[in-house]
Amino acid sequence: MPRVALIAHDDEKPVVVSLAREYESVLSTFDLVGTGTTGERITEETGLAVERKESGPIGGDTQIGAEVVEGDIDGIVFLRDPLTAQPHEPDITALLRLCDVHDVPMATTRTSAEYLLDGLADDAGHEG
Ligand SMILES: O=C(CO)COP(=O)(O)O
Numbered sequence: 126m127p128r129v130a131l132i133a134h135d136d137e138k139p140v141v142v143s144l145a146r147e148y149e150s151v152l153s154t155f156d157l158v159g160t161g162t163t164g165e166r167i168t169e170e171t172g173l174a175v176e177r178k179e180s181g182p183i184g185g186d187t188q189i190g191a192e193v194v195e196g197d198i199d200g201i202v203f204l205r206d207p208l209t210a211q212p213h214e215p216d217i218t219a220l221l222r223l224c225d226v227h228d229v230p231m232a233t234t235r236t237s238a239e240y241l242l243d244g245l246a247d248d249a250g251h252e253g
Contacts, residue, residue: 127199127245130189131159131167131175134211137204138163140235142170144202148239149173151246158192160185186216193223200245201231202238 129152133141145152145167152173159167161180168175178188192198201224211217224231232238 126154126156127249128156128158128192128197129242129245130192130198130201130203131157131163132181132186132189132201133163133204134181134206134209135162136206136209138166141202141204142166144235144238145171145173148242151242154249155245158189158198160189181216182211182213184216186213186220190216190220190223193220193227193229196227198229200241201229202241203231203233204235204238205233 131141131145141163149171156176157167157173158164158176158178161177163181164175164177167173168177178185189198189201193201201220203220205217221231223229230241230244232241
């Protein structure tokens with residue numbers, strides 16, 4: 126079962142919730158992990174179970190980065206706010222870099238997230 130991380134900055138949380146609703150049947154077949162507030166919102170507003178790390182600004186992105194290093198993550202949806210500076214920008218940059226290093230696919234927009242989730246679902250179907 127693919128393990129997928131869901132992360133969204135505050136102005137993108139409505140988008141990640143709407144994506145999670147639209148993809149609920151696909152996502153329910155994945156093992157989901159998220160940063161603290163994103164995970165909470167998705168858990169509250171959909172029927173999906175999301176393992177919650179710390180909130181991004183206090184280390185959640187870094188916890189997910191550690192899982193990337195361990196080879197535990199198959200894909201990441203990371204809807205970033207492109208217009209607002211984040212206090213934990215170094216952590217965000219590190220997560221992007223680790224995905225590059227370990228060739229873990231990351232989608233940073235809704236449309237790319239749809240392609241990523243469709244692709245992971247397809248792969249999982251072929252494996253199963
Ligand atoms: O800041 C984040 C990602 O960089 C997201 O953290 P939260 O999901 O806790 O808001």
